[in-house]
Amino acid sequence: MNKPPYVFIFVFLGVATLIAGCTEDFTGDIFDPRLPEYSENGSNHAGAYINDEPWRSFPRYSFKGSGDLPYFLFDSISDTYTLRFPQGNMITPSGAHGAVIYMRFILSAQALAPAIDGTAEYPLVISLDGEEARAELNRGSALWVSDPSETCASVQGLIHIRNLHTATVDNRRHGSIAGTFGFDIDDECGIYEVRSGRFDFSFRCAGASCF
Numbered sequence: 001m002n003k004p005p006y007v008f009i010f011v012f013l014g015v016a017t018l019i020a021g022c023t024e025d026f027t028g029d030i031f032d033p034r035l036p037e038y039s040e041n042g043s044n045h046a047g048a049y050i051n052d053e054p055w056r057s058f059p060r061y062s063f064k065g066s067g068d069l070p071y072f073l074f075d076s077i078s079d080t081y082t083l084r085f086p087q088g089n090m091i092t093p094s095g096a097h098g099a100v101i102y103m104r105f106i107l108s109a110q111a112l113a114p115a116i117d118g119t120a121e122y123p124l125v126i127s128l129d130g131e132e133a134r135a136e137l138n139r140g141s142a143l144w145v146s147d148p149s150e151t152c153a154s155v156q157g158l159i160h161i162r163n164l165h166t167a168t169v170d171n172r173r174h175g176s177i178a179g180t181f182g183f184d185i186d187d188e189c190g191i192y193e194v195r196s197g198r199f200d201f202s203f204r205c206a207g208a209s210c211f
Contacts, residue, residue, distance in 0.1 A: 034091045040163045040178040042202030044070070046085045046103070049195045055101060059086040070201045072177060079109045083177070085199065102138040105159055115164040128157035128183045135159070135183045137192060152190055157183020176202045
């Protein structure tokens with residue numbers, strides 16, 4: 001596969017999000033409305049249980065800064081893709097936003113190859129074993145430059161890519177990616193059990209091709 005040195009794929013959240021500064025428009029899960037329902041329509045959300053407590057992403061953009069948007073990024077040096085969710089918060093019993101936790105997945109190009117070249121049979125199951133792929137949690141740092149002890153990497157788990165689709169619309173490449181995940185972390189950073197994870201994001205490609 002021929003890829004440019006860096007391919008940045010950013011989620012566009014719409015004019016309403018730019019004005020409001022965040023998005024709260026989502027459909028709650030039928031069993032637990034604190035989490036978004038599973039979808040594959042570019043709804044721009046993610047959710048999971050972290051240590052049995054609900055966590056949900058809240059994509060937002062501020063006119064005062066660069067914003068906090070999800071992205072899907074290829075790095076030719078490491079030959080990996082990063083799927084990073086926007087800021088997420090634990091949801092308190094009252095429904096308020098609690099502690100901030102960011103989440104991202106580092107996936108090798110080899111692991112994603114079937115989805116990228118169009119030969120995948122979905123769901124594409126990728127093991128989060130720290131070799132071909134891993135999940136990371138970061139507590140409160142949007143820039144991923146905090147003390148390494150604040151960034152926790154998965155030791156075991158799975159991510160299921162259930163849909164990765166691209167198309168040309170108005171001479172621009174657009175796409176969506178959706179799936180489910182679960183993983184465990186147990187190291188000096190902390191102990192985390194992440195369960196019932198789901199994500200659904202749309203994106204626009206920066207170059208002539210998404211991949």
